[in-house]
Amino acid sequence: MASESEILEGLAEIVNEETGIDTAEVELDKSFTDDLDIDSLSMMTIVVNAEERFGVRIPDDEVKNLKTVRDAVNFIAGAQA
Amino acid sequence: MTSPSATRVVVTGMGATTPVGGTVAESWDAILAGRSGARPLEFDWVAQYQLPVTFAAQLHTPPDQVLAKVETRRLDPSSQYALIAAREAWADAGSPDIDPERIAVAVGSGIGGVHTLLNQWDTLREKGPRRVYPLAVPMLMPNGPAAAISLELSARAGSHTPVSACASGAEAMGYAVQLIRSGRADVVVAGGTEAAMHPMPIAGFAAMQALSTRNDDPEGASRPYDISRDGFVLGEGAAVIVLESEEHARARGARIYAELAGVGMSADAYHITAPEPEGAGAARAMLEAIATAGATPADIAHINAHATSTPVGDVAEANAIRRAFGELAGAIPVSATKSMTGHLLGAAGSLEAIFTILALHHRLAPATINLVDLDPEVGLDVVRGSHRTLPEGELLALNNSFGFGGHNVALAFRTV
Known part of the structure; x- marks a missing residue:
């Protein structure tokens, strides 16, 4: 079980590794596509890496609902609960 | 053409x-x-x-x-x-x-x-x-x-x-x-x-x-x-x-290293990997490169050969050079830079093109290393020991590349 801040920190590292975006840029209210300019291929990699890191399953149907970083953090926290 | x-x-x-x-x-x-x-x-x-x-x-x-x-x-x-x-x-x-x-x-x-x-x-x-x-x-x-x-x-x-x-x-x-x-x-x-x-x-x-x-x-x-x-x-x-x-x-006032003056290409249609031993296709590519450069074989002052160090390939290319250049073949300084770089496959021709351009630009043909006993079947003037100075004036140099599938490409560069 990871806290929300731990999930955010881990997610930021995953985003940085895949896209080179600075971890400090990965903030809760940022949109993956509009603010961080992350394309769908990168998003799929981030999702799969997050699954492995946090021990959760993020169904493909769910990915389109993860518009902001907060959406992703909340989903992962909920899936871990 | x-x-x-x-x-x-x-x-x-x-x-x-x-x-x-x-x-x-x-x-x-x-x-x-x-x-x-x-x-x-x-x-x-x-x-x-x-x-x-x-x-x-x-x-x-x-x-x-x-x-x-x-x-x-x-x-x-x-x-x-x-x-x-x-x-x-x-x-x-x-x-x-x-x-x-x-x-x-x-x-x-x-x-x-x-x-x-x-x-x-x-x-x-x-x-x-x-x-x-x-x-x-x-x-x-x-x-x-x-x-x-x-x-x-x-x-x-x-x-x-x-x-x-x-x-x-x-x-x-x-x-x-x-x-x-x-x-x-x-x-x-x-x-x-x-x-x-x-x-x-x-x-x-x-x-x-x-x-x-x-x-x-x-x-x-x-x-x-x-x-x-x-x-x-x-x-x-x-x-x-x-x-x-x-x-x-x-x-735009760019610095110009050389002219890529001529291009020759041909296919052997002989064997999927083996070069055609007489070198007819490779010779045609070389002659086309020279002709499209508006030059003649006598104008070629240096050749950077494909020369990969295979027993069959090196002799086939030498045969092709002699076929293309006739009696002139023995007087052209030939360099085999793969002796140092190894064979970069799809990058080989482009790297050797750069070495050919630099040879013209600096007017020197690099030495081939590891050449101790020249195969008597080669019959070319292979530069070895130390690099060779190329003459003054307008010069052309040829770069050969061959590939599995019978591909032959020759590029002719000219000093500017």
Whole structure:
């Protein structure tokens, strides 16, 4: 079980590794596509890496609902609960 | 055949990352110093698969020392090398501000993204389809390197990937000349790239007995024209040049290294891998390159030979040179720079084109190393011992490249 801040920190590292975006840029209210300019291929990699890191399953149907970083953090926290 | 009177195409920038240097300047210094880039392969897989060949001419400067981390992650090594070389070439050309719709890319590869293809196959088998990297397909596709350069430079006139095994890099340069002469582009970033330092291609080349097995002497293994040669040494890297119409280059005040004056291409249609022993097709390519340069065989002052160090190939090329040049053949200084770089496959022709350009630019033909006993069947004036000074005045030099599949490409460069 990871806290929300731990999930955010881990997610930021995953985003940085895949896209080179600075971890400090990965903030809760940022949109993956509009603010961080992350394309769908990168998003799929981030999702799969997050699954492995946090021990959760993020169904493909769910990915389109993860518009902001907060959406992703909340989903992962909920899936871990 | 291109008319000799067509638009003149000139070289205004060069970039390379090779087994002997991380840049063109470093690589050329190594060539003049006679330094080999071959060394033992320090990977677990050499022992794991009991490979019959345990050395190669590996890249001098690892790409992670040059590229951003995200670039090394999202690009196959073949694209990484190409991008490094293209950035150097573009900067060397003065990073010109040009209408993107007038810039094209022509960068070939012999094998393509073989690391990605095979590593992702391992991932599929070990971890399942969900773990296969979403960028696997664009990373493994052979046009990936050209696409990466097109994106980098916003080159929108066209992005092209000639594939002709070990002639790919040279064919890309020939195609670039056509793009400029046909008016489709003013500037073309052209060359080749190869990253096949993986056990499977090594095993494949070894299985066809193409590789030297001189495991106890990596630096002495690539020995073109020597009587004891026993195969090529696998190399890797990329070499890219910036070509533009002379008019365009002059208008922007660019430094011009040389003219890419003539291009010759032919196919052997003889055997899938073996060169046609009489060298008829290769000779035709050389003569076409010379003719399209508006020159005659007597004008050729230097040849950078394909000369991979295989027993059959070196003699077939020598036969082709004698066929093309007749009595002149024995008087032309020939260099075999693969003796130092190893064989960069799809990047070989483009790297040797750069060495040919530099030979003209500095007026010296590099020495071939490891040539102790010249094979009497060769019958050429192979430069060895130390480099040879080339004469003053207008000079032409020829660069030969041949590939599995019977591809023959010859490029003729002229001093400016």
